[in-house]
Amino acid sequence: MSSEPPGRRPRGLRGLRKPAKKRPAGPPPAENTDDSDTTETTAEIPSSVISAALYRDGRRVSTHDTLADAFRQQRATSGTLAWIGLHRPTRAELLTLASEFDLHPLAIEDALEAHQRPKLERYGGTLFVVLRAARYLDDAEEVDFGELHVFVGRDFVITVRHGGAPDLSAVRRRMEDTPELLKRGPEAVLYAILDAVVDGYAPVVDGVQTDIDEIETEVFGGDPRVSRRIYELSREVVEFQRATRPLNAMLEGLTAGFEKYAIDEELRRYLRDVADHVLHTTERVDSFRQALQDILTVNATLVNQQQNAEMRALAEAGFEQNEEIKKISSWAAILFAPTLVGTIYGMNFDHMPELHWVFGYPFAIVLMAIVCTSLYVVFKRRDWL
Numbered sequence: 169m170s171s172e173p174p175g176r177r178p179r180g181l182r183g184l185r186k187p188a189k190k191r192p193a194g195p196p197p198a199e200n201t202d203d204s205d206t207t208e209t210t211a212e213i214p215s216s217v218i219s220a221a222l223y224r225d226g227r228r229v230s231t232h233d234t235l236a237d238a239f240r241q242q243r244a245t246s247g248t249l250a251w252i253g254l255h256r257p258t259r260a261e262l263l264t265l266a267s268e269f270d271l272h273p274l275a276i277e278d279a280l281e282a283h284q285r286p287k288l289e290r291y292g293g294t295l296f297v298v299l300r301a302a303r304y305l306d307d308a309e310e311v312d313f314g315e316l317h318v319f320v321g322r323d324f325v326i327t328v329r330h331g332g333a334p335d336l337s338a339v340r341r342r343m344e345d346t347p348e349l350l351k352r353g354p355e356a357v358l359y360a361i362l363d364a365v366v367d368g369y370a371p372v373v374d375g376v377q378t379d380i381d382e383i384e385t386e387v388f389g390g391d392p393r394v395s396r397r398i399y400e401l402s403r404e405v406v407e408f409q410r411a412t413r414p415l416n417a418m419l420e421g422l423t424a425g426f427e428k429y430a431i432d433e434e435l436r437r438y439l440r441d442v443a444d445h446v447l448h449t450t451e452r453v454d455s456f457r458q459a460l461q462d463i464l465t466v467n468a469t470l471v472n473q474q475q476n477a478e479m480r481a482l483a484e485a486g487f488e489q490n491e492e493i494k495k496i497s498s499w500a501a502i503l504f505a506p507t508l509v510g511t512i513y514g515m516n517f518d519h520m521p522e523l524h525w526v527f528g529y530p531f532a533i534v535l536m537a538i539v540c541t542s543l544y545v546v547f548k549r550r551d552w553l
Contacts, residue, residue, distance in 0.1 A: 216261060218253040218329075219340065226347030235261065239268050242323075249354060250324040253336055257328060269324055270294070279317040282330040286414040288421050295320040297358065297418070300411030301333035301365045304375030311372055311404045313411060318361055325357045339364045352432055359435060362419075363442055369412065369449045376405065377452075380459055387467045390474070398464050405456045412450045419443040498547040505543060506536035 220238040222230045224247055232238040235252070242250050254261065259280055266276050272291035278284050278298065289296045297318040305312050314331025327336055339360050343350045350356060379401055386394040422439060509532055525531070547553045 216254050216257040218255050219337070220250070220252045221340075222248040222250055223350060224248050226349070226351030228344060235264055235268075248323065249350075249357075250326075251340070251357060252324070253327045253329070253340075255329045262328070265319075265326060269319065269321055269326065271319055271326075272296070275317075275319065279319075279328045282315050282317075284315065284317075285410060286418060288418040293321060295358070297362075299362070299365045299415075301331070301368055302372045302408060302411055303333040303368060304372045306375070309375075309379060310400075311376065311408060313407060316361070316365065318358060320354045320358050323354070325354045327361065334361075334364050334368050336361070336364070352435060355432070355435055359438060359442070362439075366415070366442055366445050366449065372408065373449060373452050376401070376408070376456055380456060380463070383460075383463055387463060387470065390470075395464075395467060395471075398460060398467060402457075402460045402464070405453060405460060408453050409450075409457065412446065412453055415446045416443070416450060419446060494547075494552040498543070498552045501547070502540045502543045505539035509536050509539075 217233065217235060220232045220235065221228050222232075222238065222242055222245065224245070229245070229248060230241050232241060238250055238252060242248055252265070257265075257279075262271075262276050262279055265271060266273070270292070271294060275289065275291055275294070275296040278296070284298045286300050287298045295318075297320070299316045299318070301314040301316055303312050303314070304310075312332060314329065314333035316330070316334065316336075317328040319326040319328075329336065343357060343360050349360070379397075383394060383397055383401065386397070419439065419442065423436075423443065544553065
């Protein structure tokens with residue numbers, strides 16, 4: 169799903185129930201503005217705030233560097249939407265947000281620990297969404313996964329990002345360039361975030377497909393390192409499945425609440441479009457898993473064939489070597505017979521049988537010939553020669 173340019177018709181998202189706001193609507197007393205516990209605590213926290221801004225009717229009205237300033241300004245200004253972006257926040261920062269926006273402790277713990285699977289939870293008037301974003305790193309030829317936690321309430325959106333993806337600054341710019349979408353409220357912001365995460369899967373799908381094509385070439389090219397690459401890519405695809413598969417159920421849950429929470433019809437259509445792209449992505453990822461299993465099977469077959477060919481070549485070489493050894497051994501045995509006779513009668517003892525016999529020498533020669541011929545016939549019949 170390609171990213172939508174600023175100004176085009178957005179795709180939609182299920183809205184949320186708008187619970188009664190528990191925080192005071194007006195500004196706090198002047199004497200307590202600078203001395204409140206919340207302000208002091210927030211000021212002492214090392215900030216992980218990437219962006220904190222207030223919006224009214226789809227347009228930015230103020231930007232703040234600290235959470236305390238954003239809280240103070242929203243209390244003093246009615247009808248505004250707070251959009252706060254954090255990157256790896258501290259526990260103190262999240263506890264401050266929990267106190268200010270009445271966030272559930274379980275959701276805060278999830279946002280702190282990270283390593284959550286994609287899910288959708290509703291805690292009273294606040295929706296808590298966990299997303300797994302992904303990006304493809306061309307240089308390393310691998311997939312980098314990030315984690316995004318989103319809190320959505322009646323008048324606020326809080327994003328907690330763990331990792332490099334997604335690029336929420338682009339989401340914010342897009343929403344600010346289309347105020348007619350942003351003025352639809354926090355539901356529209358959640359839609360835009362979901363849309364950006366799902367859009368980010370497209371280049372990852374293309375990158376993984378390219379890797380699979382390369383692996384197929386390497387498999388039939390006999391590259392010995394291909395097995396390791398198949399295993400590593402299989403792990404990435406499994407991780408990719410864990411990031412995308414739960415989105416179908418999440419979006420179905422959002423869609424099921426359209427009527428209950430009276431969601432804008434345009435946002436409903438746009439969310440259904442996002443769901444279609446999620447379904448397409450999950451199908452592609454599932455096909456990658458099957459393709460890698462098939463490639464692994466083919467690679468194992470080719471490796472076995474190669475090993476069998478090598479074993480057969482070794483067996484043939486051993487057989488040829490055995491044949492040569494047989495020939496050498498046969499000739500050695502044939503030559504050993506006359507050597508034995510000649511050695512015995514070359515010892516030069518005075519008293520030896522037939523030593524002074526006139527026919528002794530011819531007899532020894534004939535004996536040697538008979539023995540050698542007999543051995544030759546025997547070895548020839550056994551195919552040793």
